Amino acid sequence: MNVIHAQAGDRLEAAQVALSPSSGGIELTAQTGRQCLHPVWLRERALADGAFDPNNWQRLFEPCALPEDLTVTAVEHVEPDTLALSFSDGASGTLSLTALARELGWLADPHEPPAPEPWTAGTRPRNEARWGELDDPRAMIQLLGGFFRHGFCVLHDTPTAQDSLQTLAERFGFVRNTHFGKLFNVVTKPNPIDLAYTGRCLPGHTDNPYRKPIPGIQLLHCLENTVEGGLSTLADGFAIARQIEHEDPAMYRVLTTTRVRFRYQSDTIMQAHGPLIETDDRGELLRVRFSTRLDYVPAYDPATLDGYYRGRRRFYELANDPAFQITNTFKPGMLIMFDNQRLLHGRSEFDQSNGHRHLQGCYIDHDGPDSLYRLMMRDGREPGKDGELS
Numbered sequence: 001m002n003v004i005h006a007q008a009g010d011r012l013e014a015a016q017v018a019l020s021p022s023s024g025g026i027e028l029t030a031q032t033g034r035q036c037l038h039p040v041w042l043r044e045r046a047l048a049d050g051a052f053d054p055n056n057w058q059r060l061f062e063p064c065a066l067p068e069d070l071t072v073t074a075v076e077h078v079e080p081d082t083l084a085l086s087f088s089d090g091a092s093g094t095l096s097l098t099a100l101a102r103e104l105g106w107l108a109d110p111h112e113p114p115a116p117e118p119w120t121a122g123t124r125p126r127n128e129a130r131w132g133e134l135d136d137p138r139a140m141i142q143l144l145g146g147f148f149r150h151g152f153c154v155l156h157d158t159p160t161a162q163d164s165l166q167t168l169a170e171r172f173g174f175v176r177n178t179h180f181g182k183l184f185n186v187v188t189k190p191n192p193i194d195l196a197y198t199g200r201c202l203p204g205h206t207d208n209p210y211r212k213p214i215p216g217i218q219l220l221h222c223l224e225n226t227v228e229g230g231l232s233t234l235a236d237g238f239a240i241a242r243q244i245e246h247e248d249p250a251m252y253r254v255l256t257t258t259r260v261r262f263r264y265q266s267d268t269i270m271q272a273h274g275p276l277i278e279t280d281d282r283g284e285l286l287r288v289r290f291s292t293r294l295d296y297v298p299a300y301d302p303a304t305l306d307g308y309y310r311g312r313r314r315f316y317e318l319a320n321d322p323a324f325q326i327t328n329t330f331k332p333g334m335l336i337m338f339d340n341q342r343l344l345h346g347r348s349e350f351d352q353s354n355g356h357r358h359l360q361g362c363y364i365d366h367d368g369p370d371s372l373y374r375l376m377m378r379d380g381r382e383p384g385k386d387g388e389l390s
């Protein structure tokens with residue numbers, strides 16, 4: 001099936017529609033494909049007075065109560081983009097051909113956030129903006145588009161008052177509370193409850209794979225940095241996964257199928273399971289988990305574990321390979337927002353005696369930026385702001 005990468009407003013050309021007596025539904029044919037559509041599938045989507053709440057687009061009828069033997073009794077192409085349908089239960093309604101084509105994958109949905117594009121140091125993406133620039137909706141959409149493609153973005157010249165991260169993060173989503181607090185301070189501490197609170201080198205990792213659910217997006221905000229060292233690193237876990245799949249398909253299979261236990265214990269005990277590389281039923285990458293200080297693979301036989309440990313070692317090598325990493329030196333007012341289920345972050349060692357390094361961090365969920373992007377693409381402006389796209 002072909003997918004047209006359409007711009008907003010694109011329409012399905014030369015569609016033909018006919019009743020499908022064998023299925024009770026309709027058959028839709030266009031130059032992009034042919035699809036037989038189930039009568040209940042159509043009835044669930046048909047627009048009619050009283051069918052949907054106009055404020056929230058939730059159905060005002062119960063689709064599970066529709067007759068099992070429901071059929072489409074008539075279909076007519078009434079306008080260039082509109083089908084009118086009648087159903088055997090007496091209901092009638094209309095459907096947009098463009099909406100159908102988007103749901104069938106025949107047309108791209110212009111409101112859909114861009115798909116991930118794996119990157120390495122050689123293709124270093126630059127998703128950067130100054131905080132004040134985001135008042136322009138076009139700058140915000142461009143930044144978010146880059147974030148979805150590459151899994152991170154960098155903001156400069158943000159306010160640096162203590163705890164201002166709360167306000168910065170709320171521009172993108174709801175801040176998630178954890179036992180680290182809504183905001184956590186990444187500074188050196190005696191008797192730290194996490195290695196982040198030391199001056200040690202932190203190899204590339206994803207945060208908190210022991211949580212249910214794992215934090216979606218992390219924001220790190222620099223308030224002060226006068227130390228030498230402590231470079232912040234980012235690597236794309238999706239690029240690492242694709243590299244391993246390319247090099248050694250058997251190793252990739254081990255890393256996508258071995259279910260590992262991740263456990264944290266200090267002032268709270270948390271535990272969750274999952275593979276280092278998680279894919280969906282089509283083999284598409286969903287997320288990576290990589291935190292070698294707190295992962296526990298089951299006691300498989302030594303030959304099986306040899307394979308797993310080879311795979312984990314290769315993942316580690318790539319995660320810390322300069323060819324896969326980009327580095328940033330945190331300056332006051334700099335904020336990095338990254339997908340914690342895709343990117344690995346780390347930092348080089350720093351000497352805590354020669355200066356002071358103070359970052360604040362927090363987590364938000366994926367649906368914050370996702371919703372913001374969809375709303376801005378639909379409405380042409382950021383919710384709560386006056387500016388409009390032109």
Ligand SMILES: [Fe+2]
Pocket residue numbers: 196205206207345
């Ligand atoms: Fe971390």
